[in-house]
Amino acid sequence: MSDAPVFIALQATDDMRPVIEAIEADNPHATVNHYPAMVKIDAPGRLSILRASVEERIGRTWDVQELQLGLISLAGHIDETEDAFVLAWQ
Amino acid sequence: MTTATATAMAAREAARPKLSLKDKYAVLTRDLGWDTTYQPMDKVFPHDKFEGIVIHDWNGWEDPFRLTMDAYWKFQSEKERKLYAIIDAFQQNNGQLNVSDARYVNALKLFLTGVSPLEYAAHRGFAMAGRSLRGVGARVACQMQSIDELRHCQTQIHTISHYNKFFNGFSDWRHLHDRLWYLSVPKSYFEDAMTAGPFEFITAISFSFEYVLTNLLFMPFMSGAAYNGDMATVTFGFSAQSDESRHMTLGLEVVKFMLEQDPANLPIIQKWIDKWFWRGYRLLTLVAMMMDYMCPKRVMSWKEAWEIYFEQNGGALFKDLARYGIRMPKYHEQAAKEKDHLSHIAWGIFYNFNHAAAIHTWVPEPNELDWLAQKYPDSFDQHYRPRFDYWKQQHDAGQRWTNPGLPMLCQICQIPMAFTEPDDPTQVCYRHAEHNGEHYHFCSDGCRDVFLGEPEKYVQSWLPVHQIFQGNCGGATLPEVLDWYHLKPEDRGDYADSQDRANWQRWTGHE
Amino acid sequence: MPVIALAPGYTGEVRDRVENFHGNQLVYFGWDQHRLFCSPFTLPLPPDMPFGALVDNVLVPLLGAHPEGAAIDWARVEWLRGDAPFTPDAQASLTDNGLGHKSLLRLRTPGLAGIGGSFN
Numbered sequence: 230m231s232d233a234p235v236f237i238a239l240q241a242t243d244d245m246r247p248v249i250e251a252i253e254a255d256n257p258h259a260t261v262n263h264y265p266a267m268v269k270i271d272a273p274g275r276l277s278i279l280r281a282s283v284e285e286r287i288g289r290t291w292d293v294q295e296l297q298l299g300l301i302s303l304a305g306h307i308d309e310t311e312d313a314f315v316l317a318w319q
Numbered sequence: 320m321t322t323a324t325a326t327a328m329a330a331r332e333a334a335r336p337k338l339s340l341k342d343k344y345a346v347l348t349r350d351l352g353w354d355t356t357y358q359p360m361d362k363v364f365p366h367d368k369f370e371g372i373v374i375h376d377w378n379g380w381e382d383p384f385r386l387t388m389d390a391y392w393k394f395q396s397e398k399e400r401k402l403y404a405i406i407d408a409f410q411q412n413n414g415q416l417n418v419s420d421a422r423y424v425n426a427l428k429l430f431l432t433g434v435s436p437l438e439y440a441a442h443r444g445f446a447m448a449g450r451s452l453r454g455v456g457a458r459v460a461c462q463m464q465s466i467d468e469l470r471h472c473q474t475q476i477h478t479i480s481h482y483n484k485f486f487n488g489f490s491d492w493r494h495l496h497d498r499l500w501y502l503s504v505p506k507s508y509f510e511d512a513m514t515a516g517p518f519e520f521i522t523a524i525s526f527s528f529e530y531v532l533t534n535l536l537f538m539p540f541m542s543g544a545a546y547n548g549d550m551a552t553v554t555f556g557f558s559a560q561s562d563e564s565r566h567m568t569l570g571l572e573v574v575k576f577m578l579e580q581d582p583a584n585l586p587i588i589q590k591w592i593d594k595w596f597w598r599g600y601r602l603l604t605l606v607a608m609m610m611d612y613m614c615p616k617r618v619m620s621w622k623e624a625w626e627i628y629f630e631q632n633g634g635a636l637f638k639d640l641a642r643y644g645i646r647m648p649k650y651h652e653q654a655a656k657e658k659d660h661l662s663h664i665a666w667g668i669f670y671n672f673n674h675a676a677a678i679h680t681w682v683p684e685p686n687e688l689d690w691l692a693q694k695y696p697d698s699f700d701q702h703y704r705p706r707f708d709y710w711k712q713q714h715d716a717g718q719r720w721t722n723p724g725l726p727m728l729c730q731i732c733q734i735p736m737a738f739t740e741p742d743d744p745t746q747v748c749y750r751h752a753e754h755n756g757e758h759y760h761f762c763s764d765g766c767r768d769v770f771l772g773e774p775e776k777y778v779q780s781w782l783p784v785h786q787i788f789q790g791n792c793g794g795a796t797l798p799e800v801l802d803w804y805h806l807k808p809e810d811r812g813d814y815a816d817s818q819d820r821a822n823w824q825r826w827t828g829h830e
Numbered sequence: 831m832p833v834i835a836l837a838p839g840y841t842g843e844v845r846d847r848v849e850n851f852h853g854n855q856l857v858y859f860g861w862d863q864h865r866l867f868c869s870p871f872t873l874p875l876p877p878d879m880p881f882g883a884l885v886d887n888v889l890v891p892l893l894g895a896h897p898e899g900a901a902i903d904w905a906r907v908e909w910l911r912g913d914a915p916f917t918p919d920a921q922a923s924l925t926d927n928g929l930g931h932k933s934l935l936r937l938r939t940p941g942l943a944g945i946g947g948s949f950n
Contacts, residue, residue, distance in 0.1 A: 231639065233634075235635075236632075267541075293340075294386065297394040301557055301561065302537070302538070302560055303564050304632050309340070309384060309385060310341070366836070369835070668869070670868075702950075705946045705948035708945075722867060722895070723894075724871040724892055725871065726868065726869040726872060727871060728872070737869040745949035751913075751934070757844055757846070772831050773832075773833045775840055778842050778844045778845065779842040785856065788874040789846075789852075
């Protein structure tokens with residue numbers, strides 16, 4: 230398992246706000262940086278976006294693929310399932 | 320239907336086993352492919368073996384983003400609806416008046432003439448790659464990317480068309496891309512990729528450009544747009560970026576896939592990584608200049624961007640690929656040394672030849688010169704401020720300085736030979752090779768190596784300055800050449816003396 | 831290294847052969863350590879042009895655009911052909927001075943260090 234930095238950058242929109250909150254809550258080792266119209270979340274080694282976490286915050290079912298609507302950029306190998314979107318280096 | 324029946328049906332529906340995301344994706348993409356029997360596979364796919372890349376099992380291809388076509392249409396059309404609504408609002412509200420100042424608009428001119436045509440070329444290139452590769456997973460990914468790239472071209476044209484109503488230099492972007500001297504830089508870069516085989520194309524564009532270097536194109540332009548009040552471009556940018564994430568993963572996936580298939584692929588891929596890192600890096604010269612000189616409100620310096628997005632992020636990537644035997648691209652250390660100089664060199668080129676460019680240039684304001692000095696403590700005051708002081712003096716005396724001749728160009732990157740020795744910023748870097756009795760010149764070791772790798776390709780380079788002297792560009796005089804370029808007087812020259820600036824002052828009451 | 835192409839023996843048309851320049855040849859010229867000019871120049875010149883005529887009729891006017899251009903002491907300058915120092919014969923042609931098609935000519939002016947000594 231590598232500690233090399235991964236990141237995800239998301240649009241600072243209403244849709245992405247609960248996603249960003251979920252990421253912050255589930256990834257205590259991550260740093261959240263705010264830029265104009267964009268939020269960039271950096272973490273050593275791994276970042277997990279969990280469907281259940283987002284659903285808790287928005288009060289409806291959420292499809293992990295809805296991430297497509299707000300994704301700007303990322304770094305790391307992706308593992309995408311119905312339940313999570315994980316970025317990590319090996 | 321009774322409630323009881325509806326409830327029963329719903330219960331049966333819920334109980335029916337559903338395919339996982341991975342399985343649904345496999346069924347709706349991979350499993351729609353087949354090996355041909357009426358004609359041999361090699362005849363149906365005649366272009367995916369000549370590069371020497373060996374693939375034993377295409378099923379080894381992993382699909383990181385498992386988008387089926389129905390999901391693709393759903394999400395893409397949602398993005399389009401949002402994007403066009405924002406563009407409409409921008410136009411209705413005269414959003415162009417909210418940019419920091421009209422100098423910023425020159426970044427958009429550079430973008431429309433230099434980058435948007437590359438999106439169209441990428442659309443074609445991925446269609447070609449999608450047709451050429453026999454693996455179904457790769458073909459699906461390429462087909463989606465081909466549509467994405469066409470979308471990017473269209474949305475960029477649409478977004479930027481609004482600026483065309485108010486500022487010069489936009490109207491003939493397609494024609495300019497094919498003829499104007501500095502636009503041969505992006506044009507030849509992409510044509511090099513498109514004339515390669517499908518594996519090299521994907522390594523060059525998906526991996527080297529859209530993974531390794533993409534953040535150095537999109538983040539500066541889009542953050543630059545955000546900082547300078549250009550919300551239309553920000554919106555387009557972020558909308559495109561969500562597609563870019565899929566593109567990035569395609570790039571990483573294809574490289575991993577090739578490396579895992581056969582050890583014979585390693586040296587071929589390393590050679591491509593070296594070539595396309597350097598070619599992409601040279602292409603980004605235009606972005607370095609945009610970041611440090613063309614954004615009145617600056618986000619960060621080129622130097623900072625290079626450190627974050629290449630040295631750190633790129634470093635992590637190549638550390639990860641080291642387990643396959645891949646090393647950092649050749650000459651990355653030279654790029655690191657050059658980060659203190661690149662943007663200043665580039666702005667110098669455009670200042671020199673502003674009489675023949677479709678953007679305006681200018682001497683930065685005193686506070687901007689100070690920002691540059693602060694961001695570049697080891698280079699700016701010593702090597703670059705003196706030229707700006709001289710140029711300001713000349714402009715104030717009514718003698719705007721320009722270069723009296725035509726530049727020497729690098730045979731590979733086609734940029735004027737303005738780059739300096741990695742260890743001596745006062746000395747132009749001259750590199751040379753002879754091939755079949757002819758002489759060729761290069762700006763750097765990196766470009767020279769690209770030439771030596773495939774000389775028969777680059778002896779054909781259509782170098783703008785040479786073409787002018789061959790008489791192929793409208794005539795022997797500068798006015799005839801500018802006419803052939805479709806470059807109008809109001810498109811070129813110093814910003815201080817431009818129609819754009821005069822209009823801006825009239826519309827906003829600002830400088 | 832040969833191009834790896836669909837068929838072996840791939841060759842490309844040499845686009846900048848001297849025949850394409852209507853009796854001229856290209857000579858590249860750079861003034862070392864004077865970076866106000868962003869890059870060296872490309873000059874289309876008759877191959878039989880005397881070197882002295884190149885200096886008087888082409889380089890002097892060209893370099894006049896630089897604030898130090900008029901101060902050049904042409905009797906004391908140094909020349910390089912490619913990266914090797916050489917002493918040109920002012921009466922002889924470019925060809926006879928070893929300056930053929932797409933050759934590189936470099937000028938050095940020790941003592942002239944550009945604007946404010948910054949090599950601009």
